[in-house]
Amino acid sequence: MKGEIITIGNELLSGLVTDTNSTFIAERLSSFGIEPLYITTVGDDESRIGQSLKAAVLRADVIVVTGGLGPTPDDITSKAIAKALEKRLVLFPEALDQIEIKLKKRGIKLGPGSERQALLPKGSTIIKNPVGTAPGYKISQDGKFIFVLPGVPKEMKVMIDQGVLPILGEESKQKIFVAKKVLKVFGLTESQVYERVKNISYNKKLMQVGFLPVFPENFITITARVEDSMESAEGLVRGVEEKMRGVLGERVFGEDDETLEMVVAGMLITKGLKLAVSESCSGGLLSKRLTDLPGSSTYFERGVVSYSNEAKSSLIGVDQTLIQTKGAVSADVAEAMAMGIKRGAKTDIGVSITGIAGPSGGTEEKPVGTVFIALAFNEDRSSNHKKEEIVISQGYAFPGDRESIRLISSEMALEWIRRYLLGGKIAEVGERWRATEAVDI
Amino acid sequence: MKGEIITIGNELLSGLVTDTNSTFIAERLSSFGIEPLYITTVGDDESRIGQSLKAAVLRADVIVVTGGLGPTPDDITSKAIAKALEKRLVLFPEALDQIEIKLKKRGIKLGPGSERQALLPKGSTIIKNPVGTAPGYKISQDGKFIFVLPGVPKEMKVMIDQGVLPILGEESKQKIFVAKKVLKVFGLTESQVYERVKNISYNKKLMQVGFLPVFPENFITITARVEDSMESAEGLVRGVEEKMRGVLGERVFGEDDETLEMVVAGMLITKGLKLAVSESCSGGLLSKRLTDLPGSSTYFERGVVSYSNEAKSSLIGVDQTLIQTKGAVSADVAEAMAMGIKRGAKTDIGVSITGIAGPSGGTEEKPVGTVFIALAFNEDRSSNHKKEEIVISQGYAFPGDRESIRLISSEMALEWIRRYLLGGKIAEVGERWRATEAVDI
Structure with a gap:
């Protein structure tokens, strides 16, 4: 019909x-x-x-x-x-x-x-x-x-x-059964997504596969329309979905109506972990996204929009000398922010963003789009059963205007949290925008 | 064409x-x-x-x-x-x-x-x-x-x-000259806007007037299409615009592509004032909106998303006893938040939001949608030429779901700042949602 x-x-x-x-x-x-x-x-x-x-x-x-x-x-x-x-x-x-x-x-x-x-x-x-x-x-x-x-x-x-x-x-006399699945990917371009999945075969008479960039994410849509039963339609979709997940791995962060913040929130709640956020150039967007969901007080302890250097030191204890020598936009300051907010809030995780969203404020060495993300967390060292504080960071060169840079910065920070909670591979996150050496996790 | x-x-x-x-x-x-x-x-x-x-x-x-x-x-x-x-x-x-x-x-x-x-x-x-x-x-x-x-x-x-x-x-050979103006209003319903301006006459052959609710704002669109000149089209629009501004007064916060945050930012820059923000239920949205604009570091010093009670006391010095006796969602805590963030950040203005965005967390006394806004600022007392710290607050009962309540809370806080910078009439802001006595300014 x-x-x-x-x-x-x-x-x-x-x-x-x-x-x-x-x-x-x-x-x-x-x-x-x-x-x-x-x-x-x-x-x-x-x-x-x-x-x-x-x-x-x-x-x-x-x-x-x-x-x-x-x-x-x-x-x-x-x-x-x-x-x-x-x-x-x-x-x-x-x-x-x-x-x-x-x-x-x-x-x-x-x-x-x-x-x-x-x-x-x-x-x-x-x-x-x-x-x-x-x-x-x-x-x-x-x-x-x-x-x-x-x-x-x-x-x-x-x-x-x-x-x-x-x-x-x-x-209607003739019934049609439609099954649909949207897979959501962050960190690959539309072409890169396509290149990875293009050899996955499917019944082109009954099924459709589509690719859709929704900045900064990419969606894959899988649809099946059959006449026999819903189970049959769902089975066809599931078959293609599994193959795609096989080649895309952890790049797929969610499906259907799930947002990245929803996925991260779900994982934090399941694991019983709390986090705190310190952000500069993203100006509250990361906190806002993490608190968009009902019940966010379960996992979100506090956020600080440490716009000024004075705020960075008085609210989260970042050393003013460090800011003077390394610059407010630097790996060291990002790490100090993540560690500082984690310690101040006494949470399991601290995450930070510091960067230059533009249009002004860029320099030759650190142009507009330069953004550092850092993550602080505790790690069990099996040797002595003591928890050790770890902090990792990475510099990126993000493209686009102020709005895009702020959005992708918050997205990247969420993706870091997701990858950390999954137990790994932060190193592969957003490699195409990487501006400093890859983090060792 | x-x-x-x-x-x-x-x-x-x-x-x-x-x-x-x-x-x-x-x-x-x-x-x-x-x-x-x-x-x-x-x-x-x-x-x-x-x-x-x-x-x-x-x-x-x-x-x-x-x-x-x-x-x-x-x-x-x-x-x-x-x-x-x-x-x-x-x-x-x-x-x-x-x-x-x-x-x-x-x-x-x-x-x-x-x-x-x-x-x-x-x-x-x-x-x-x-x-x-x-x-x-x-x-x-x-x-x-x-x-x-x-x-x-x-x-x-x-x-x-x-x-x-x-x-x-x-x-194009045949020229048509089109002039347009959008007037943006916050705090009145679509019907209230219409009732106030309905008797303003205009040339219906050449002009169109439209009303459009864009939550939580209302837009009035004025369009003129003429064949003689752009000046003529603009003149027609200006005439109607002036009459509408006459009856709507300070309710009109902006025009065309201006957002409320843009207007507030412009006023802060012009007056050389800095502000700091402390928010709970809006989760960073107010900070995010205030920093959406290039150059926001000129007027935005810091923001705190004080989600937990512990964050309210450790980051902005809100007394834990006050939180225990009055509740985190109360006029007293809102005022303490605004004052605390202003003092900590050493800014001219401190603004705060604390409320219940839902869907859970509401009580009979303070249902979902209960939100307190507070504003702290310095006032010159001409008697002794000393600056005095003032803090005002107001409770509201906002309608809608979590997203709507968060949006309207941030909008209301921005409108408070705008009205304060205009030199008055915070009392008339959003009277239809007022849940406590009107503030005395």
Whole structure:
């Protein structure tokens, strides 16, 4: 089954608002086994709405239209649809009743706009709107299903899940089972990822593999669409996933909706470890990412944004002489920061970032993008069963503008923590940006 | 002139990625006087890319295509375009050279994928990509301009501004002058904004006024399109803008691309003041926003993410007894945090946030969303010409989920700084979320 999405609204064509409705609908349709082939966005214009719908009816089996069902005069979607399908607009008393109930709850009376909202193409089946006033509806044409929903995302989303998908489930005879997996990689370029996995074979008739750079990460998407069963679709995806994980190893940091901070948080919680953060050029971004998640106080003890040299010494005990001789952006200061925050916070791990995010502040020796990461932790020395404090650091030359440098710095620090918690191979992390000798772990 | 946008990528049709490119392009084209009529999104499919392009050539004068110019085999945009326009793909040595230079900088050799990236439809004019490797290009068909750009937003944006718009500026004969202004408001709802400005009249034939909530802010957009001159368009916009500023007063914190942090940073720099930040539930977001801007070390001295109670006392000297008796989330602790960070950092201003971002940690007395903001500063007492330390605080009950609460907390703290630097009216800030008595400034 082929799908198509039409989103309607002048605000989408002026660049003021990003169309997120079609992302949601595309995800739901494709998870249901309906492959969206086109997304079309048009303004509140009768002729262009009509033309888009006519083209969609020729190409797709299921069409979802959103937007332009409100009570104001610029809401003309139903009129345009009726005209394109050569149907009359008729008043649906059931729709009007629902609008009246909703308005009453808010202490508002039925107005002329509301009556226009209850005028739907003849033959429509109403789809209830549990959130707002505008009713949605289903209408069939040439054996194709057209679903028309309001553009307010909160309303549209509920109506897709509670209205559209159940109807499609009943109507569809031929079932398609879709399994999907996204593998997330950090530290390799898109080409490097591709080169490593390109010889992995898969059934190209039933499966798709895609590569997507989402700075500073790269995603691999594996999709299978089969007719027999979900188990079969999942099995195909799992087969390819395992081979890819085999060649990519620890480069794969997560899958599907997982973020790097989520993975790191999960590992810290499982191992019962706490960390503290000291950052300069990233200005709080690393702390922010580590505390984005509910329950972050379990593993996050404190963060210090030691922007000034004075802050570095008074808050985390970095020696001012060290800063003067080596520079605030140096391996030595990064190590002192990681060690200092770890000791001050009495945590298991201390991590630090110091660098030059630019656009100014760079020198010939240390240009913009120069960033040092350091990690301090305890290691069991089996010889005497005593814990020893270890600190490691690495200098990088990151590309891009201030925002990119700050983002990749925080990403790199998170990746260091992940690799450390995995028990190794920090040396292989981000080798292409390495500016100093590789760390020995 | 009519515009059309085609975005290409399987990830856009599977719901994995939201198409933000078309938002940006639509904004730029419409600011330039080119009205985008359709946005079409298709997957990496030769026939559908071709069909979309053919339809666009029939309907529009300027067509912008993005995506599918990468080095991997699923990048087939150029091939599809060449086929649709019945042109041959030829190797552009200039394009290959540019790719080679870029790769060399990163220490990567030219691969077979790179050569495919340099195969462009015959007759194309290259549009330089100052950010990444994939070259863009312009190609003409039936007097229409087709611009093909990579899908990576950072690359595409620069290429639109530095490549596409200058070419359009040279080629266009009929001039339309478009002036735009966005006014940004924090602390009022969309309806409250509308109620205040609805009686301001403007020429509805030449002008548009729009209202757009962008959580936690509200934008008002004022647009004028005229044929005579840019001065005339700007004059119309200025007239409406001034009336709106008249009724909204200090509620308008910025305009156009200005962010609240930018405005605050500008004021701090102008006044030669430094600040330091202590935050708990916002986890570094306030520090991050204050250091997003180049040159932030001029005004930002340090930040502390005092997540644990121990961090609050050891880093900023908050009394443990105070935390035990009043609670970490309280006006007293917020004030102690603001004062403590100000004194420790020896800055002019100290600002703090302590609250419950949820989803857990709420109590009946202090539910999720309870947040205290405090501001410490020096005030000249004219009686004895001595500076006195002042600290003020306010409790709020913010709505929404963890992400919303963290965002609105950082926004509110920034707004406090802005209002303080403006010389007053912190009392009127965010009154609808107020949970404790209004501060007396």
